[in-house]
Amino acid sequence: MSDDGAAVVAAVEAVAERIEAERDHLTQLDSAIGDADHGGNMARGWAEAADAARDLDDPDPETVAKTVGKTLMSEVGGASGPLFGGSLVFAAGELDGGITPETAVAFAETYLEKVEDRGDARVGDQTMVDALTPAVHTFKKSIEVDNLPPIEALAKAVDAAERGVAFTVPIRARKGRASYLGWRSVGHQDPGATSTLFILEELLAVAAERLGVDVPETDAASPTIPDEDPDDAGGSEDD
């Protein structure tokens, strides 16, 4: 039990580190279609969340998840607080029996449900839902139908999320601040979908590390995600 708790704390720390490393990248994505605060908000929120998780005394996974969710809710601000944090607070309850393939699927499904309900977004709206939905569906199918080991299921989920992020580029934003741009949102990669992918990638890396295995290769060819140069932040708009 406490070993699972320690794993979740390690995952939160890895996410905080990754989001901090990607801060400028996320800010730059958000400056193209939003208010340019996603990188800073998420980096601050996850740093606080990692501190709060570290301060817990021998916690179980549910307690870590709930603590992290509550911290994100109060620290991230904007819509990302209730979406990333609020969903985590409510999904945390699914982990009260520790982390098993079944509780992990239930957790992922509840998290997705809360994000969809709260943000009222569906696949194709150019939001984090575009990365999250295929990831959760793929994870569930890999566990329940294909009977894959959880680490392979998670690797497939990350792969699905990556394709979901690429999918946000050519579509038009229907939710959030980007939707005010109308057709001008086309051609931009969604920041929330991108940070969702980073979170999933870190969960996978930490899970593999704790199992002492390499990150599984998935057979799906990963798309190349346009990686705009962060050094360009504040520069000219893409045409």
Add this chain to the structure above:
Amino acid sequence: MVGIVVVSHSERAAEGIAEIAAEMAGDTRIEPVGGDGKGGIGTVPDAIEAAIDAAAGGEEEESDADGGEEDEGDADGVVVLVDLGSAVMNADVAVELSDAEAVIADAPVLEGAVNAAVAATDPSATVESVREQAEAARDIEKL
């Protein structure tokens, strides 16, 4: 008695709106809440939850998602008015976390709060009747 919560991205805006609505509110509880908790613009679910609990007449206490002590206060529920975007989502989280019976009115925040305040003074008011009156503010024509 039905309580009212006014949520704005600006704490001062929430206080000002509550002040206007209070003119019409008799002894209805109106709780303003807003700001990011650090002196900036934004909203925070925990603060909204505390305001809902206060408007419900309960103790302002940290409740957690798994309930713990049920404290529904002595009110007949709470109607929550919100301004924009993420305030709606944060209020939604707060409603879900709070043990009080609370609903969000899909209404303009100031006019909705005034309408809700008037509706809440009716001795037979319910959260539904107050929410309905708040939402009627969407049809107010000014010219």
